[in-house]
Amino acid sequence: DAGVIQSPRHEVTEMGQEVTLRCKPISGHNSLFWYRQTMMRGLELLIYFNNNVPIDDSGMPEDRFSAKMPNASFSTLKIQPSEPRDSAVYFCASSFGEHSYNEQFFGPGTRLTVL
Amino acid sequence: SQQGEEDPQALSIQEGENATMNCSYKTSINNLQWYRQNSGRGLVHLILIRSNEREKHSGRLRVTLDTSKKSSSLLITASRAADTASYFCATDGDNYGQNFVFGPGTRLSVLP
Numbered sequence: 001d002a003g004v005i006q007s008p009r010h011e012v013t014e015m016g017q018e019v020t021l022r023c024k025p026i027s028g029h030n031s032l033f034w035y036r037q038t039m040m041r042g043l044e045l046l047i048y049f050n051n052n053v054p055i056d057d058s059g060m061p062e063d064r065f066s067a068k069m070p071n072a073s074f075s076t077l078k079i080q081p082s083e084p085r086d087s088a089v090y091f092c093a094s095s096f097g098e099h100s101y102n103e104q105f106f107g108p109g110t111r112l113t114v115l
Numbered sequence: 116s117q118q119g120e121e122d123p124q125a126l127s128i129q130e131g132e133n134a135t136m137n138c139s140y141k142t143s144i145n146n147l148q149w150y151r152q153n154s155g156r157g158l159v160h161l162i163l164i165r166s167n168e169r170e171k172h173s174g175r176l177r178v179t180l181d182t183s184k185k186s187s188s189l190l191i192t193a194s195r196a197a198d199t200a201s202y203f204c205a206t207d208g209d210n211y212g213q214n215f216v217f218g219p220g221t222r223l224s225v226l227p
Binding site: 004035042043044045091093103104105106107108109 | 148156157158159160163203216217218219220
């Protein structure tokens with residue numbers, strides 16, 4: 001298995017632009033997580049899905065952020081409009097099982113820079 | 116608010132020495148997990164210890180859990196330069212699936 005796949009690996013955009021991050025979880029996993037990592041705030045859980053349904057989105061910073069999981073093999077995290085403070089590394093992770101405390105497998109991350 | 120907090124924030128040791136990192140948390144948990152992150156990479160799961168377990172081993176790793184003190188420790192024995200990474204503990208509150216949070220991490224440097 002290729003593991004969790006994220007694209008793009010790097011994204012540089014200008015303030016105000018829309019940014020879409022993509023994730024393909026490990027086949028057979030039914031939970032998917034989006035995290036954001038910065039030096040200041042560490043690793044933050046933004047949202048997680050179980051069986052394609054959002055279970056906990058309390059970590060989503062504000063309405064500019066939205067996440068979807070249209071099927072078991074694909075998820076997107078969208079930021080519209082983007083701001084410089086959104087600059088971070090965004091990780092997607094997947095796991096098998098219903099709960100967030102099962103072992104999670106992380107993707108390589110997307111490094112986002114908003115100018 | 117952060118659930119798990121590791122200490123020390125940074126640790127530097129010589130190859131062959133043991134490294135101990137601690138994690139404290141605030142609320143009841145179902146389990147506690149330790150992850151490793153190499154620079155520029157995603158996190159890798161190391162070990163999971165359930166709330167009814169006190170100690171767990173995996174290769175050179177030893178994890179302990181003291182629920183009365185709400186703390187855990189990760190011991191890496193006979194450290195190697197390849198162990199250089201950041202180590203995070205992660206906890207889940209006893210409300211299933213809610214508030215799964217990582218601590219700020221311990222940055223371990225193993226010098227050859």
